[in-house]
Amino acid sequence: MVYKLTVFEKNGKKLLDEAFEAHNDEEAKERGQQLLHQHAYEGYTYRCTSPLGKLVLFHV
Secondary structure (H helix, E strand, C coil): CEEEEEEECCCCCEEEEEEEECCCHHHHHHHHHHHHHHHCCCCCEEEEECCCCCEEEEEC
């Protein structure tokens, strides 16, 4: 399944908009956290959604 991770600045500008594959929501959550850490975006607003629109990760 293809999940999507999006990171935003406070003004709404997208910093990252990346799709990645994972077998399930738990794997997607781990992969999303890895990507956030890799790009040093843990402190920004972000969301990771499943193909069905479910929020897997979210931070404001």
